[in-house]
Amino acid sequence: MGRPRVTKWWRATALAVLTGVLSTGPAATHSSADAGPAASSAGRDFFTYPAAATVRDLGDIASAPCPSDASQVCQGSTPSPYEPVLGNYPLDVTGLGVPLGGVGAGSFMVNQSGTFGPWFFGGSQDDSWEMRALPQAAFHVREQVGGAAATTRTLATEGPQVTGTTGPVADRSWESPLPAWNLLRKGEGSYAALYPFGWTNYTPFKTDVSMRFFSPIVAGEDRRTSLPVAYFDVRLANHTTATTDVSVMFTMPNVAAHEGRKPATVRTGLKSRFHTDATTGVQAVTLSADDPDNTADAAKSEWTIAARPRSGQKVTYTTSWNADGDGSDVYAPFEKTGRLTDAPLDSSASAGAVSVSMRLKPGQVSTVPFALTWDFPQVSFADNNTVWMRRYTDFYGAKETSRNDYVRGSYPFHQSFAIADDALAGHDRALRDVLRWWEPIATNPAYPVALRTGALNQLAQVPFKTALWEGGLVSNSVTPTGGRRLGTSVPGTHLYLGIDSPAGGAANGGMGTEVGTFSYLAYGQVFPTIERDRLRAKVEAVLADPTGDPYDPSVTSSTDPSVYTTNGDPFVTRIQGPQPAPGTVWFIDRPSENAFRLYDYARSHHDRKFLATAYPAMKKLLAYVQATIPAKSELPEAPSLLNPDPGLKSPLPYANVFDIIPVNKVDAYTSQLYLLALEAVIDAGRQTGEAPAQLTAWQAQLTRAKAEYESVFWDAAHHYYRYTPGPTATQDSVLLATFFAQHLAERAGLPDLVDPAHYRRQLAGTYSLFVSRTDAQGRLLGAPNMALPADVPSFPYVHPYLGTRFETEVWPSANYATAAAYYTAGRRFGDAALQQDGLEMAGAVATQIWQVPENGFQFDAPIGWNQARTDHYTYPAFESGLAVWEVLDAIQPVKIPS
Incomplete structure (x- = not known):
């Protein structure tokens, strides 16, 4: 059919x-x-x-x-x-x-x-x-x-x-x-x-x-x-x-x-x-x-x-x-x-x-x-x-x-x-060997039932979205970008290509970049060689790219050679990344996330050899994102809806994974990921013998960037980190996933990225802004990406063509990652209410996906649905729902038998 x-x-x-x-x-x-x-x-x-x-x-x-x-x-x-x-x-x-x-x-x-x-x-x-x-x-x-x-x-x-x-x-x-x-x-x-x-x-x-x-x-x-x-x-x-x-x-x-x-x-x-x-x-x-x-x-x-x-x-x-x-x-x-x-x-x-x-x-x-x-x-x-x-x-x-x-x-x-x-x-x-890793998750009473359902059934995305897991190149008549294909540097590398959604869409190379950071933990735990080998390919691509942040491979069904020679032959042809400068790079969260993922794979798998191989690419990615920091600033400048760069050729600049949510030059999400990348590179440099002078310089940059982060984003009146500076000092909004990078840092054992007191206060104080809406049967619908305090009547910036579509969408990925942050913070601060909030937030989206069949989300979960109604959704079968593994790991670390 x-x-x-x-x-x-x-x-x-x-x-x-x-x-x-x-x-x-x-x-x-x-x-x-x-x-x-x-x-x-x-x-x-x-x-x-x-x-x-x-x-x-x-x-x-x-x-x-x-x-x-x-x-x-x-x-x-x-x-x-x-x-x-x-x-x-x-x-x-x-x-x-x-x-x-x-x-x-x-x-x-x-x-x-x-x-x-x-x-x-x-x-x-x-x-x-x-x-x-x-x-x-x-x-x-x-x-x-x-x-x-x-x-x-x-x-x-x-x-x-x-x-x-x-x-x-x-x-x-x-x-x-x-x-x-x-x-x-x-x-x-x-x-x-x-x-x-x-x-x-x-x-x-x-x-x-x-x-x-x-x-x-x-x-x-x-x-x-x-x-x-x-x-x-x-x-x-x-x-x-x-x-x-x-x-x-x-x-x-x-x-x-x-x-x-x-x-x-x-x-x-x-x-x-x-x-x-x-x-x-x-x-x-x-x-x-x-x-x-x-x-x-x-x-x-x-x-x-x-x-x-x-x-x-x-x-x-x-x-x-x-x-x-x-x-x-x-x-x-x-x-x-x-x-x-x-x-x-x-x-x-x-x-x-x-x-x-x-x-x-x-x-x-x-x-x-x-x-x-x-x-x-x-x-x-x-x-x-x-x-x-x-x-x-x-x-x-x-x-x-x-x-x-x-x-x-x-x-x-x-x-x-x-x-x-x-x-x-x-x-x-x-059967015995599948049960050996599966049963401790499927029947573990420490994990709420809805989250067990979500974690294991969402894992089905991996085989069902795999366009390629290769066992060697048979033949190729397409001219490779840069003279050679990816995946040739390390013997035993097996390239993996997934698409972001098998319901429809183009490939993201299995790396996932700004999306894949929400899902990579599941890969690293259940499919560790896939995660390792796609990171090997990322290292090769970064080191070969003139700018240092290349786009991931794509796939096309076209039979026109002009299409697949430029952007449709995965791991053979690839697209050079844009020249970095303040306000000109779409998805400027990506290089920071990639640097951290390289670090975190080596850390979690105790693979110092991998870290040594990946470290030059981590430095290049850090340099790339730092090239987007304007003079007299310490934070990367994202593409701005207010002042789109003519080189973007579009009024729809994508600042980060949240796409067309408007940004006024800097945002709390992207900037915090930059702090995470700096910490990861500094720690990797210590382990790989980086020059002390360079480590000192990076540490000074990190100190200044953290201070600027607090001064730019912390809203003392509303007690949260504003997403992006508003037109006035108090007209602002708050992002659900503000602490995604902070959570990753805590999981990796890195120093705090933000003030711990501010961190705890925002989690406790904003929960009711995000979680309250229910469906007709009284089931929670989940938390939208953005929220407003009671004294701010409207979002400070509204997209002129798509309105507040993404602001008011419930993204399972953001809910799961934020729920993990809540649970981890609750344990850290001895605050049982924060832990319960995290479980409730994660359980709400898992319930809508797996226990409400008329939504059509079972084995087909979308990137998100409207905060007031699940019948208006975006992009089914999206990979990032694998972020539910972050919640399991926060509740009780997932241990996969070797």
């Missing part, structure tokens, strides 16, 4: 539009007190899951909002470049679910109707997810209790088909399973999710039938975390008084990773075969594609449907049935006997199936372990002119040179059966 896409991130779209206008559970391994409901029907023997899981009735997909004062794409209208400016575009989507697939391997969601979609397989085709489900992919159960008639059901419901006042809404619709199949009705089961696990149970059967699905995301380990593996454990419990014959069938089409996208994927030469491994007992059908004309992203690619039958279980299969038919050809033999023919039903090789049958005595419980694996080993960019191996191929034969290029011919291809064989043979160990 096609999906209209936003091909540039919404900020750039808004800029272009307005400039143009102006120009013209696992089984009970946790305590019973923390267990969630085992089923929607009392007394059933299903897989259990923790209370933190998000739970919905299967197929009960709420209607997503469509207010009349925002984009009307939700009514079926054709999107225009104005949609992001209006709000609510890209659309949020209800009914999404857990993604399956390793990081960088390509992934798809098992959605709340039980089907496989949406999809995100990376490469230049994916600057947003592909809104498709697979009608041919499903599980099916046949049950015959004693001598009664058999019941056969497909374990999925119809997909949502949303139609608005002007036509179908493709962005919120997906396909149903094939018409010949006997589907479940809405509510005949439940869906639970706590990443990386999902659980479904099914009530129409007399046998208790449930499923657990997951991918082996093993924190801190690249091998299993990168694998293209999806486990499906089907649990069958016979608590009837009769012997029951039960069969489970898994059907899967032989599909391409990309459909209906540019550059087009060519995948022909379909084949299929049956495998068995006598040693492990794994039996499987593999669906492949081999043709010399196939594009790189489909070359020698394949799918494997595998099962590892246990005692008393019997496998049957078919290597081919008609994926373009109604499904009756594969359903008929299964419906009749529960078994397949062990032969092809046609010659198309377009779909395959595996069935496992067993007889269960009364009281007997049996679990059937299935796996779906795939081998799409190459991912391509720039219209297939740049091709990389995926990270998982390194563990199945691929070799790399010291410059991290792929050694041609080293990967054997056609490895999906080998991956499935290993996965099922290692199933129990994989």
